[in-house]
Amino acid sequence: MAEPEFDVVVVGFGPVGALLANLLGRHGLRVLVLERDADIHPLPRAVHFDGEVMRVFQAAGLAEAVGSVARATSKGMHFVNAAGETLMVRRGADGPGPHGWANNWYFHQPELDAVLREGVARFANVEVRLRHEVMAVRDAGTHASVAVREVATGASSERTARYVVGCDGARSLVRDAIGASMLDLGLHQPWLVVDVVARPRSERAQRLPDYTVQHCDPRRPMTRVHVKGLRHRWEIMLMPGDDEAEIVRPARIWPMLARAVGPDDVRIERAAVYTFHALVAAPWRRGRLMLAGDSAHQTPPFLGQGMCAGIRDAANLAWKLELVVAGAAGESLLDTCEAERSLHVREFIELAVRLGAVIQATDPDAAEARDAEFRASGPRMFDFPQPRLGRGVWAGDSPACGVVFPQPRLADGRRLDEAVGNRFAVLSVLPLGTLGARTRGPGGLDLAFVDAPGPEVEEWLARQEAVAVIVRPDRYVFGIARNEAELRRTLDELPSLLH
Numbered sequence: 001m002a003e004p005e006f007d008v009v010v011v012g013f014g015p016v017g018a019l020l021a022n023l024l025g026r027h028g029l030r031v032l033v034l035e036r037d038a039d040i041h042p043l044p045r046a047v048h049f050d051g052e053v054m055r056v057f058q059a060a061g062l063a064e065a066v067g068s069v070a071r072a073t074s075k076g077m078h079f080v081n082a083a084g085e086t087l088m089v090r091r092g093a094d095g096p097g098p099h100g101w102a103n104n105w106y107f108h109q110p111e112l113d114a115v116l117r118e119g120v121a122r123f124a125n126v127e128v129r130l131r132h133e134v135m136a137v138r139d140a141g142t143h144a145s146v147a148v149r150e151v152a153t154g155a156s157s158e159r160t161a162r163y164v165v166g167c168d169g170a171r172s173l174v175r176d177a178i179g180a181s182m183l184d185l186g187l188h189q190p191w192l193v194v195d196v197v198a199r200p201r202s203e204r205a206q207r208l209p210d211y212t213v214q215h216c217d218p219r220r221p222m223t224r225v226h227v228k229g230l231r232h233r234w235e236i237m238l239m240p241g242d243d244e245a246e247i248v249r250p251a252r253i254w255p256m257l258a259r260a261v262g263p264d265d266v267r268i269e270r271a272a273v274y275t276f277h278a279l280v281a282a283p284w285r286r287g288r289l290m291l292a293g294d295s296a297h298q299t300p301p302f303l304g305q306g307m308c309a310g311i312r313d314a315a316n317l318a319w320k321l322e323l324v325v326a327g328a329a330g331e332s333l334l335d336t337c338e339a340e341r342s343l344h345v346r347e348f349i350e351l352a353v354r355l356g357a358v359i360q361a362t363d364p365d366a367a368e369a370r371d372a373e374f375r376a377s378g379p380r381m382f383d384f385p386q387p388r389l390g391r392g393v394w395a396g397d398s399p400a401c402g403v404v405f406p407q408p409r410l411a412d413g414r415r416l417d418e419a420v421g422n423r424f425a426v427l428s429v430l431p432l433g434t435l436g437a438r439t440r441g442p443g444g445l446d447l448a449f450v451d452a453p454g455p456e457v458e459e460w461l462a463r464q465e466a467v468a469v470i471v472r473p474d475r476y477v478f479g480i481a482r483n484e485a486e487l488r489r490t491l492d493e494l495p496s497l498l499h
């Protein structure tokens with residue numbers, strides 16, 4: 001077999017495929033993206049992403065462009081009962097959060113998708129084929145083979161790559177080819193999603209809260225989101241007896257919105273019913289075929305974290321693919337994506353399912369018991385989880401290892417990730433001259449060394465009683481060291497974990 005045409009074929013140009021193509025493009029890989037549809041998906045689904053995801057957009061060189069189409073907010077999410085009492089609050093955060101960016105962003109998905117696609121156009125090494133449907137994928141041993149049908153003409157062709165990543169969404173063909181099964185985490189519920197645009201002169205529309213409210217009303221649970229500018233969203237749970245075809249009609253929608261707005265206040269842009277699921281696939285890889293995004297997991301959107309999880313998958317996968325393609329790491333490194341990410345994403349999904357149980361309580365007695373419990377304890381405050389990755393490419397027993405590292409400003413004022421670039425970084429209070437003036441780590445790895453990391457990193461190190469931290473290209477902590485000898489040992493462990 002001649003050399004495969006591409007390093008990676010990405011199936012699907014949704015947000016996860018587009019972001020992965022940007023990251024792989026930056027790493028210089030030869031990439032082909034195949035997408036069945038002609039245009040960006042017209043119906044927005046995701047409306048929220050978090051500060052860690054903004055940091056991944058930063059790694060793709062797109063923070064400014066994404067920031068221009070997204071609204072940063074310091075506000076959190078409020079869960080209120082039918083009487084308007086607050087049951088729980090997912091905290092907001094003032095100013096930049098731990099990732100160096102606001103912790104919560106809201107956006108209109110077609111605009112974000114457009115920014116991600118424009119980003120891909122920067123790379124001559126990334127080829128995008130729209131209206132090209134992948135009909136089959138196969139691990140052919142020395143390469144992966146992809147059967148493609150051109151939608152306009154019906155013409156078939158075969159493309160080859162070293163690896164195929166299925167970013168092809170919930171009904172993934174690549175997942176079927178891998179033979180993955182789905183672990184069901186126990187929530188399947190249809191909800192009506194209504195996107196509206198406020199009429200600029202409506203005072204009622206102007207009074208809509210600019211934070212997300214989960215209305216835990218057993219008569220009709222619903223979520224209300226200020227998306228951005230004049231855009232707002234209602235997500236409305238379907239109740240027994242609701243007809244999915246009929247409930248999307250304006251005549252059925254207006255009465256459900258009536259307490260807040262009517263036709264004089266907002267225009268309905270679209271309404272569609274989605275069934276929310278809580279699922280994790282296994283395995284995510286078989287040989288040259290891999291998964292990322294909704295093909296690998298799906299979550300009810302009560303935390304606004306489904307796409308975020310897919311973006312984290314892409315960040316986790318991109319640097320590993322780069323090393324494997326370059327021959328700097330063994331193929332088994334690719335197995336660590338599932339080992340690390342599957343447990344991580346499960347924490348988010350399981351929390352979303354628990355929140356779903358609070359929001360979706362429709363039995364009046366159960367809802368009253370729930371309200372009484374919260375009344376007794378007072379509103380409960382919580383944050384997004386920050387789980388540790390499953391066992392993979394990180395070392396050490398400290399609770400900091402395998403967890404995402406913050407992005408402070410360094411002593412010179414730059415954000416950490418800008419300063420160190422997309423590679424492993426050693427941040428230390430030791431004079432790193434003692435390690436030799438290396439720009440290469442063990443095994444020829446490209447490493448950034450920072451020996452005057454500034455007060456925030458120094459405080460972080462002091463809390464861990466460490467003198468150095470090794471941060472991976474996706475900004476998760478590889479390891480920490482309590483002294484110079486341990487730093488040398490931890491660095492020396494790196495190549496064995498990559499091979």
Ligand SMILES: Cc1cc2nc3c(=O)[nH]c(=O)nc-3n(C[C@H](O)[C@H](O)[C@H](O)COP(=O)(O)OP(=O)(O)OC[C@H]3O[C@@H](n4cnc5c(N)ncnc54)[C@H](O)[C@@H]3O)c2cc1C
Nearest residue numbers: 012014016036045046047048134169293294304306307308
């Ligand atoms: C109502 C709702 C609200 C949500 N809110 C949020 C939120 O606020 N925050 C958040 O983070 N997430 C949210 N999500 C989840 C989020 O929308 C998804 O997780 C995300 O869109 C998944 O992105 P993806 O790229 O993996 O898949 P998709 O966006 O589904 O993209 C898959 C792409 O693959 C293409 N494709 C499929 N099969 C083939 C094939 N055989 N050949 C070629 N192309 C193919 C499709 O055409 C599509 O373009 C929400 C979801 C819903 C339903």
